[in-house]
Amino acid sequence: MMSASMEGAVIASKFRGALIGALLGDCLGAPFEGDERVSKSVLQKYFDKLEGPHFKAPFKQYTDDTAMTKCVAESLIHSGGFNEEDMAKRFVEEYYRNPKRGYGANVVSIFGKLRSTDLKDVWQPAREQFSGRGSYGNGGAMRVSPIALYCHKNYQQMIDFCGKTTALTHTNTLGINGALLQCIAVHQSLEQSPNDPIDEKKFSFDLISKMSKIEEKSSPEVESKTPYIDQLKLVQKLLEKNKGSTLDDDEEVVESLGNTIAALYSVPTAVYCFLRAQSTIKDMEVDNPFRRTLQYSISLGGDTDTIASMAGAISGAYHGYGMINANVQRHCEGVEKMLDIANELMLVSET
Numbered sequence: 001m002m003s004a005s006m007e008g009a010v011i012a013s014k015f016r017g018a019l020i021g022a023l024l025g026d027c028l029g030a031p032f033e034g035d036e037r038v039s040k041s042v043l044q045k046y047f048d049k050l051e052g053p054h055f056k057a058p059f060k061q062y063t064d065d066t067a068m069t070k071c072v073a074e075s076l077i078h079s080g081g082f083n084e085e086d087m088a089k090r091f092v093e094e095y096y097r098n099p100k101r102g103y104g105a106n107v108v109s110i111f112g113k114l115r116s117t118d119l120k121d122v123w124q125p126a127r128e129q130f131s132g133r134g135s136y137g138n139g140g141a142m143r144v145s146p147i148a149l150y151c152h153k154n155y156q157q158m159i160d161f162c163g164k165t166t167a168l169t170h171t172n173t174l175g176i177n178g179a180l181l182q183c184i185a186v187h188q189s190l191e192q193s194p195n196d197p198i199d200e201k202k203f204s205f206d207l208i209s210k211m212s213k214i215e216e217k218s219s220p221e222v223e224s225k226t227p228y229i230d231q232l233k234l235v236q237k238l239l240e241k242n243k244g245s246t247l248d249d250d251e252e253v254v255e256s257l258g259n260t261i262a263a264l265y266s267v268p269t270a271v272y273c274f275l276r277a278q279s280t281i282k283d284m285e286v287d288n289p290f291r292r293t294l295q296y297s298i299s300l301g302g303d304t305d306t307i308a309s310m311a312g313a314i315s316g317a318y319h320g321y322g323m324i325n326a327n328v329q330r331h332c333e334g335v336e337k338m339l340d341i342a343n344e345l346m347l348v349s350e351t
């Protein structure tokens with residue numbers, strides 16, 4: 001349960017922070033998707049320009065990450081909880097309304113099957129992916145922040161809704177557990193007062209402890225029975241090494257945590273970016289820890305929209321909306337609508 005002492009206004013700000021954090025990470029990270037690494041000085045100028053008081057282009061469009069996050073939120077709001085048919089229908093309708101949002105290469109075949117079968121068994125197409133192994137992409141994880149908000153008073157319900165929402169497109173254990181880790185991380189941030197500094201060790205230990213109840217089934221893709229816990233232990237090691245050092249070893253971060261489209265090699269990276277950005281990072285002249293989270297996430301390259309979006313959601317859920325620069329938001333598509341969604345989610349999760 002969220003602390004009783006946390007005021008409604010703080011919680012409302014955290015709801016907005018989580019969703020706008022996810023949206024900004026997606027919009028601002030998308031132009032760099034696929035770059036091997038992004039220079040920190042280029043990113044410094046990029047963010048400085050976007051924060052400038054006089055609005056000038058560019059206007060950044062959101063991608064599949066935000067499109068599907070909106071579907072998840074709207075389905076929870078309108079169904080009063082998880083409803084597989086409503087959720088699947090929203091994914092399909094959103095995809096066909098605007099298919100050019102940079103969706104994963106294989107997930108789109110699920111939308112086609114769901115449409116042609118008139119949604120009779122909504123779980124079947126996802127189970128058939130990759131010869132029955134299911135997708136391990138991060139497309140489940142990238143969209144789960146509304147579930148952490150909607151279920152913030154009921155942890156078990158959150159785990160249940162998150163697993164089911166993910167399984168509509170991703171049935172591989174790695175895809176599902178990555179989504180669960182992301183959801184739990186947003187939930188942990190939401191629970192923490194923005195006035196209490198994050199204790200990185202405790203935050204990561206708490207994640208490990210919760211994942212140990214989830215990572216019981218092994219996956220054929222990896223040898224370890226606890227791949228996410230292994231990655232979270234690496235997160236702890238890298239934090240100890242890089243925090244306070246004169247120069248972060250970003251090569252090692254990317255080599256060990258990853259920056260790819262696979263959930264296992266992107267969700268723990270997003271957690272790391274959030275935790276690392278709680279303190280200063282060399283070559284980033286940034287006081288604001290939310291902005292530092294996005295800047296650092298994008299600098300690692302690879303799947304920049306998704307890693308920045310996931311890290312942005314975790315960061316926004318902790319710091320709240322007040323930490324997010326207003327001028328930058330004017331450069332991003334869909335902010336007003338997302339703020340409405342955050343308010344609606346707040347209302348339905350309080351009842």
Ligand code: RVK
Pocket residue numbers: 063064065102103104105106107108130133134135136137138139140142172261262303305306
């Ligand atoms: C483009 C082999 C597998 C696999 C398996 C690989 C957008 C495939 C967003 C597949 C996100 C890709 C991202 C993505 C979200 C997955 N065996 N290869 N069992 N499972 N893959 O299609 O929603 O950026 O190469 O399920 O997870 O911004 O094409 O999509 O970054 O991962 O896509 O998996 O993608 P999909 P998704």
Ligand code: MG
Pocket residue numbers: 063064065101102103305306
């Ligand atoms: Mg995307």
Ligand code: MG
Pocket residue numbers: 033303304305306307
């Ligand atoms: Mg992506």
